[in-house]
Amino acid sequence: MSDTPQLHLGVALDGAGWHPAAWREPNARPDELFTAGYWLDLVRTAQDAVADLVTIEDTLALQSSRFEGPDERTDQVRGRLDAELVAARLAPVTQGIGLVPVVTVTHTEPFHVSKALATLDYTSHGRAGWQVRASAGASHAALFGRREVPELVPPFDIEDLKIAPFIQDVFDEAADAVEVVRRLWDSWEDDAEIRDVATDRFIDRDKLHYVDFEGKHFSVRGPSITPRPPQGQPVVTVLAHARVPYELAARSADVVFVTPHDHAGAEAILREVRDAEDRVGRTGLPLQVWADLAVVLDTPEESGADRKARLDALAGDPWFTDAVVVAGSAGAVADQIAAWHELGYAGVRLRPAVLPDDLALIARDLAPELRRRGLTRSAYDADSLRGLLGLPTDVPNRYATAR
Amino acid sequence: MTHKKQIILGAYLGGVNNQTLWGLPEAGSQIEFSSFEHTARTAERGKFDFFFLAEGLALRERGGKIFDQDIIGRPDTFTVLASLAAVTEHLGLAGTINVTFNEPYELARQFASLDHLSGGRAAWNIVTSFDAFTGQNFRRGGFLPRSQRYERAAESLALVRELWDSWAEDEVVADKGTGQFVRSGDVGAFQHTGSQFDVHGRFTLPRSPQGQPVILQAGVSEQGRDFAAANSDAIFSPFNHLPEAQEYYSDIRRRAVAAGRDADDVKLLPGGAFVLGDTDQEAQDKARWVRDQQVTPQTARVLLETVWNRDLSDFDPDGPLPTFEPAVDAPSFIQGRARLDSDLQGWADRLRAVQAEKKLTAREVVVDQFTRTEFVGTPERVAGQLDDFVQSGGSDGFIIGSHLVPTGLDEFVDRVVPLLQERGSLRAEYQGSTLRDNLGLPVPERRHVRASATV
Numbered sequence: 001m002s003d004t005p006q007l008h009l010g011v012a013l014d015g016a017g018w019h020p021a022a023w024r025e026p027n028a029r030p031d032e033l034f035t036a037g038y039w040l041d042l043v044r045t046a047q048d049a050v051a052d053l054v055t056i057e058d059t060l061a062l063q064s065s066r067f068e069g070p071d072e073r074t075d076q077v078r079g080r081l082d083a084e085l086v087a088a089r090l091a092p093v094t095q096g097i098g099l100v101p102v103v104t105v106t107h108t109e110p111f112h113v114s115k116a117l118a119t120l121d122y123t124s125h126g127r128a129g130w131q132v133r134a135s136a137g138a139s140h141a142a143l144f145g146r147r148e149v150p151e152l153v154p155p156f157d158i159e160d161l162k163i164a165p166f167i168q169d170v171f172d173e174a175a176d177a178v179e180v181v182r183r184l185w186d187s188w189e190d191d192a193e194i195r196d197v198a199t200d201r202f203i204d205r206d207k208l209h210y211v212d213f214e215g216k217h218f219s220v221r222g223p224s225i226t227p228r229p230p231q232g233q234p235v236v237t238v239l240a241h242a243r244v245p246y247e248l249a250a251r252s253a254d255v256v257f258v259t260p261h262d263h264a265g266a267e268a269i270l271r272e273v274r275d276a277e278d279r280v281g282r283t284g285l286p287l288q289v290w291a292d293l294a295v296v297l298d299t300p301e302e303s304g305a306d307r308k309a310r311l312d313a314l315a316g317d318p319w320f321t322d323a324v325v326v327a328g329s330a331g332a333v334a335d336q337i338a339a340w341h342e343l344g345y346a347g348v349r350l351r352p353a354v355l356p357d358d359l360a361l362i363a364r365d366l367a368p369e370l371r372r373r374g375l376t377r378s379a380y381d382a383d384s385l386r387g388l389l390g391l392p393t394d395v396p397n398r399y400a401t402a403r
Numbered sequence: 404m405t406h407k408k409q410i411i412l413g414a415y416l417g418g419v420n421n422q423t424l425w426g427l428p429e430a431g432s433q434i435e436f437s438s439f440e441h442t443a444r445t446a447e448r449g450k451f452d453f454f455f456l457a458e459g460l461a462l463r464e465r466g467g468k469i470f471d472q473d474i475i476g477r478p479d480t481f482t483v484l485a486s487l488a489a490v491t492e493h494l495g496l497a498g499t500i501n502v503t504f505n506e507p508y509e510l511a512r513q514f515a516s517l518d519h520l521s522g523g524r525a526a527w528n529i530v531t532s533f534d535a536f537t538g539q540n541f542r543r544g545g546f547l548p549r550s551q552r553y554e555r556a557a558e559s560l561a562l563v564r565e566l567w568d569s570w571a572e573d574e575v576v577a578d579k580g581t582g583q584f585v586r587s588g589d590v591g592a593f594q595h596t597g598s599q600f601d602v603h604g605r606f607t608l609p610r611s612p613q614g615q616p617v618i619l620q621a622g623v624s625e626q627g628r629d630f631a632a633a634n635s636d637a638i639f640s641p642f643n644h645l646p647e648a649q650e651y652y653s654d655i656r657r658r659a660v661a662a663g664r665d666a667d668d669v670k671l672l673p674g675g676a677f678v679l680g681d682t683d684q685e686a687q688d689k690a691r692w693v694r695d696q697q698v699t700p701q702t703a704r705v706l707l708e709t710v711w712n713r714d715l716s717d718f719d720p721d722g723p724l725p726t727f728e729p730a731v732d733a734p735s736f737i738q739g740r741a742r743l744d745s746d747l748q749g750w751a752d753r754l755r756a757v758q759a760e761k762k763l764t765a766r767e768v769v770v771d772q773f774t775r776t777e778f779v780g781t782p783e784r785v786a787g788q789l790d791d792f793v794q795s796g797g798s799d800g801f802i803i804g805s806h807l808v809p810t811g812l813d814e815f816v817d818r819v820v821p822l823l824q825e826r827g828s829l830r831a832e833y834q835g836s837t838l839r840d841n842l843g844l845p846v847p848e849r850r851h852v853r854a855s856a857t858v
Contacts, residue, residue, distance in 0.1 A: 023577065023584060030577035030584065034519045034609055036488065060508075062591055062605035070605050072588030079575070079591075080607050082516035088485035089520040092436065108509065111460070111540045112479070119479035123436040123486035143508040145602035188476070197426040200701040205471045208462070221539035223462060223469070227434055227476050314582065 007337070007375040008347030008389060009367065010100075010257075010290060011046045013039075014057035015077040017355040018294050018321065020065075021314035023077050025354050034081055036089050043094050045359050049367035050377055052388045053098030055131050055237070055257075055349065058083035060104050060140045067154045069139045075315075084116050091124035096380030098388060100129035100237060105177035106170060107135065107144045113177070114184035114224055121229035126384035129235035130181075132252065134174035134245075136167060158242055169216075171248045176215040178236060178252035183211035185233055186397045187223035209399040231386050232395035239292070241322060246276035254391055255288045257349050261324040266291065266340050288389065290347035291340050292323035295333055296354070297361040304328045311353065323351060330365035338375060407827045410793050411637075411670055411800025411842060413497065414446035415455045417808055419463075421473040421702045422676065422774070424693070424806050431809045433474055436486060438809035443487045446494055449816030450830050452841050453495025453526055454487065455619075455802055456480050460504055461537040463739035465705055466714050472701040481513050488521035495838035497526035497619060502559035503533065503552075504541045507600060510559070511566035514616045515608040523612030523837030528619040528639070531556045536738045551599075553626050558599040560618070560634055567615045568851045569593050569606040613839045614846035632658035636844050637670040640798055643777045648673065648797035668844060674802040675777030677785055679814055686780045693806050694774040703766040706773050709737045710750050720766040724751075724758050778803075786822035793828065 016023035016030055023030040032038040039056075046054045063078055064071045083101035091099060099120065103113055113130075121128035141149045150166055158167055192207035211222035238249040239257040249256035256273060260266035273289050296304040296311075304327035312318045319325060326333050337348050350366075352358030370376040382388045386395075417423035418433045425433075432438050443454045458480050463470045480498035487496055496517065500510060510527075518525035531552040535545025547555055569591045576583045591606040621639040622631030631638045632655050640655075642648035656666035678693055680686030698706070703720035712730040729747040730736070744750045758768050778785045789801060805811020823829035835841045 021582075024579040024582060026579075028579070030579070031575060036520045036522070060607075062607045070589075070592075074576075074585050074588055074590075075582045076584055078585045079570075079609055081519060082512050085481060085485040085513060085516045085520060088482040089488050091486050092440070092489040107506070109504065109541055112505070115479040116482050119482035122434060122478060123482060125436075139604055143602055143604045144506050145600055146506075193476070195425055195430075200699045201471045202425055202474055203469075203471050203476075205469045208469050218542040219539075219544075220541070225460060225462060225476060226478050 006377060006390070007341045007345075007370065008052045008288070008290065009049070009370065009376050010053045010055060010347060010349035011049065011051045011359065011362065012055045012057065012292070012349050012351045013042055013046075013355070014351075015080065015355075017353050017358065018351040019296070019308075019311045019315070019319050019353040020076050021311045022354040024314055025311075025357060027357050028354065029356075030077065033077065034079065039086050040090055040093060042355060042359060043090050043097065043099075045356060045363050047094060047097045049359075049363035050371070050379065051097060051367070052347070052377070053100050053129060053235075053385060055100040056083040056086050056102060058102040058104070059133065060107065060135055060143055061137065068137045068152055084120065087128070088120055088123055091120060091127070094124075096127075098127050098129050098235065098385035099124055100131055100235065102131040102133050104133040104135050105174045107140065107146070110177045110180040110218065111184065111220055111224070114181040115226040117181070117234050118185055118224065118226045118229040121231055121234045126230040126386075128229065128231065129237060129385050131237045131239060131257075132174060132178055132248070133239075134170050134248070136170045158244065167244055171244045173215070173217045175248050175251045176213070176217065180211065180213045180215075180218075180220045182233060182236075183213060183398070184220070184222055184224040185229060186399055187211050188227040189397050189400045190228055190232070193227065207400075228397065231384050231393070232397065233386075235385050235389060235391065243272065243276065246273050247280050249273070249287055250277040250280045250282045253287060254285075255290055255347070255389070257290050257292050259292050259323045260340070263339065266343055266345070270344055285391070288346035289344070290349050291337075291345050292349045292351060293333070293337070294321055294323045294325045294351040294353060295358055295362070295366070296325065296327040297333065297358055297366065298329045299357070299361065308353070319353075321351075325353070330361070330369045333366055334369045334373065337370065338373060341375060408793055408799075409830065409843075410789060410823060410828045411672060412446075412449070412451040412829070413453045413455050413495075413672060413800070413802035414442060414451050414812055415457065415674065415802055415804040416442045417804050417806065417811075418474045419457070419459055419477055421697050421706070422806055423474055423808050424696050425474050426696075427807060429810060430807060433808060434476060434478055436483070439478075439483050439487060440490050441809040442812055443491050443494055445812045445816050447491050449812070449820040450824075450833060451494060452800070453497045453524075453838060454491075455497040455528070456483060456499065458499040458501065459739065460501060461540055461739045463737065465708055465737050470705070472699065472705055481517065484525070485517055485520055488517070488524065493524075493833040493841070495524045495526050495617065495841065496521055497528060497617070499528040499530055501530050501532055502556050503531050503547050504537065507559050507562040508566065508602060508604075508606075511563040512607060514563070515567055515611045518611035518613055518616050519608065523839070525611070525613065526617035526619055526838055528621075529556060529560055530621075534739075553630055555599050557630060557634070558597045562595050562597070562600055562602070564615060565593055565595060565851070566606045567610065568849045570609045571851070572610055572849065575609050610849065613837050614849065617838050617842065617844065628655060629658055629662075631655070632669060633662035633664070635669060636839075636842065637672055637799075639802065640671045640673040642797075643673050643675055645792065645795060645797050648792070649795065652796055652798060670799040670842060670844075672800050672802050673777075673798050674804070676775070676804050676806060677778035677815055677819075678776050679780070679782055679785060679818060681781065683780045683784060686784075690776040690779040693776060694770050697774045697806065698766055698770045700766065703769045705737070706769050707765065709740065709742065710747055710754065712736045712747055718765075720769070721764050724755055724765045724768060782818035782822055786819050786826065789819075790823060790826050790828045
């Protein structure tokens with residue numbers, strides 16, 4: 001056993017995998033992407049890998065190869081199920097593993113988001129998490145038609161004075177949404193339901209609380225219609241690549257997924273995240289910083305590099321993505337993960353290039369290699385996602401403690 | 404081989420009112436998934452067509468304080484239904500979702516996702532609300548004038564349907580050899596401009612297994628009847644007695660035909676609770692006991708407060724009804740619950756007439772007027788009552804529930820369902836694979852206007 005704290009393992013699921021040509025692989029199931037059976041098989045494989053959690057990718061708008069707005073391509077996967085409902089469909093038939101759907105907070109209602117995730121926590125018996133997504137795109141706004149937003153045409157600089165205030169506003173709104181969601185989760189104290197026949201009271205109304213949030217984009221009164229979820233506060237995560245989203249994570253999340261590309265970058269990002277925590281005055285536990293890695297693993301027949309080259313040829317372009325793409329053996333990928341863990345990374349989130357192939361290779365080769373090195377857990381030894389991640393499982397209720 | 408009309412059965416799980424007896428020792432959770440799973444599995448064991456979840460988006464209040472005398476709190480409808488899809492195979496999964504506090508794009512995605520994830524079992528009970536009280540939990544607040552409720556509902560539903568139809572049936576090609584995933588470069592394109600919505604973009608899901616999820620509605624007013632008859636696959640009927648139910652049934656069918664539909668494509672479903680006994684007398688006694696339990700002294704006060712619109716905390720429900728008049732013009736003392744009658748004075752006068760005629764205390768008046776158990780008797784009597792009602796053209800079926808959560812439905816499935824099956828009025832096994840199949844409803848034809856062709 002190593003003395004360093006345990007390394008957490010996550011798997012990010014999206015469509016047929018993260019490589020644009022993944023759906024064309026022999027084992028790919030592109031005509032089943034919209035069926036429950038496909039997703040169940042994937043999550044069960046992630047369970048075999050003893051992953052702490054799976055994230056389920058989502059955006060409000062249809063996929064596009066462009067930064068913003070639809071494209072006309074017909075050669076890539078298009079279409080996605082609502083991720084929160086995929087997680088809910090899997091909850092009763094999976095065990096141990098955390099279910100972390102992406103749920104967008106721009107344009108949507110924090111009240112609905114809060115009760116949906118609370119309910120996922122009930123139907124999964126304490127395995128719910130949430131990847132918060134903010135959405136600045138004009139094409140996303142147009143789906144709702146309720147606000148005008150500026151068109152962002154790349155290349156642009158997020159710090160550009162012409163767009164920075166707008167970006168900041170989108171992320172401030174996201175922070176407000178998470179704050180409302182978290183308050184609503186706490187708006188019922190755990191023992192609010194009393195069923196006291198003698199006094200003819202179903203609840204003790206003093207243990208229900210108005211959240212009375214007033215923000216720039218919305219105000220929400222509460223309480224939630226759904227009692228406090230089993231975990232109290234389901235796990236909140238954010239994927240972040242820059243200062244403003246780091247600050248959102250520092251203000252709002254338990255876990256931040258980041259995208260270092262090399263050792264120096266990994267060090268720099270850790271510093272930036274810690275600086276963001278200082279700037280926003282984060283209290284309590286520091287953020288768990290997890291590195292995202294897109295993986296193309298070796299098979300007995302073909303190296304990861306050859307697989308990637310073949311997929312790139314099918315796609316017509318070399319594959320670049322926000323996360324580093326690692327092609328190679330389970331041992332080589334484990335080396336890189338171990339090195340970043342040494343730097344202070346609490347976890348790694350793997351993005352399988354091809355589903356189910358790379359996920360199966362993670363379960364068969366990479367995850368056992370990480371376990372063999374004493375980095376990751378060997379069994380689901382906690383009964384909630386918070387427990388798996390080493391977060392406090394008895395979360396004080398902000399309203400109960402304020403009384 | 405008989406060809407009797409088949410009874411459609413839905414099951415509801417009670418809660419968030421005084422009908423569910425939370426104080427019984429065998430009463431279970433209103434929130435834990437196990438309660439929903441038990442009821443849904445029981446309904447599926449009884450070859451029910453669907454399971455139904457109601458919704459309310461704000462906790463009810465009286466005099467500015469949250470209700471504490473009966474059940475409050477419920478889980479998220481979509482999430483529970485999606486989780487139930489994992490533990491059932493044939494059962495339809497129906498939920499009430501409000502179009503005032505949900506946007507069509509998101510709703511269309513959620514229901515289409517539920518339909519895909521359940522293999523074609525999703526159903527939507529479409530409702531609107533206009534109250535500012537509930538609006539306090541949402542971005543736009545109580546923005547919708549009462550007069551625009553049907554306008555919002557109609558445009559929401561039309562837009563949602565447009566989105567459900569935005570992908571052609573054969574849009575997903577997924578040809579690994581040629582590398583073509585979708586047929587069209589502008590897959591899912593839509594554009595809609597109306598008085599309620601101005602939206603455009605690309606929808607994210609292929610047409611779902613049912614073509615479109617099943618649409619449920621309630622409608623009693625003139626406007627409500629027209630809307631429901633023109634748009635719904637099934638309608639919740641408030642009529643449980645034959646003459647008025649038959650009248651409503653023919654009226655809805657007439658309106659459906661007037662709207663250019665086949666009369667058989669609209670199903671009518673009254674709702675009701677049941678109490679069974681080994682003898683009719685035993686069932687009557689138990690039903691009386693249940694209704695009595697449903698109205699505790701505090702519940703009696705609160706229900707009378709909905710009529711008198713003032714604080715009756717100090718009122719003795721075991722005496723006569725209040726002699727003072729309702730506060731007709733005061734702001735609503737009870738918030739978050741729809742008024743059954745907007746004429747409070749007339750309502751109070753009716754209750755007083757019942758009190759005088761039947762010589763009842765205030766609480767007994769409440770039991771008489773605010774509680775109902777529609778199906779009471781031996782299993783044979785109840786099975787006969789349900790079957791005769793349907794065969795006489797009172798409805799196409801029922802939505803059934805119990806005062807006991809979650810095990811109340813067990814008795815109905817164990818004792819009444821076999822009798823309905825013997826009568827040849829309820830399936831012995833599921834025939835179809837989707838809810839539409841089981842309800843005998845056609846798959847709606849895809850009606851899609853290309854975005855580029857829209858003016």
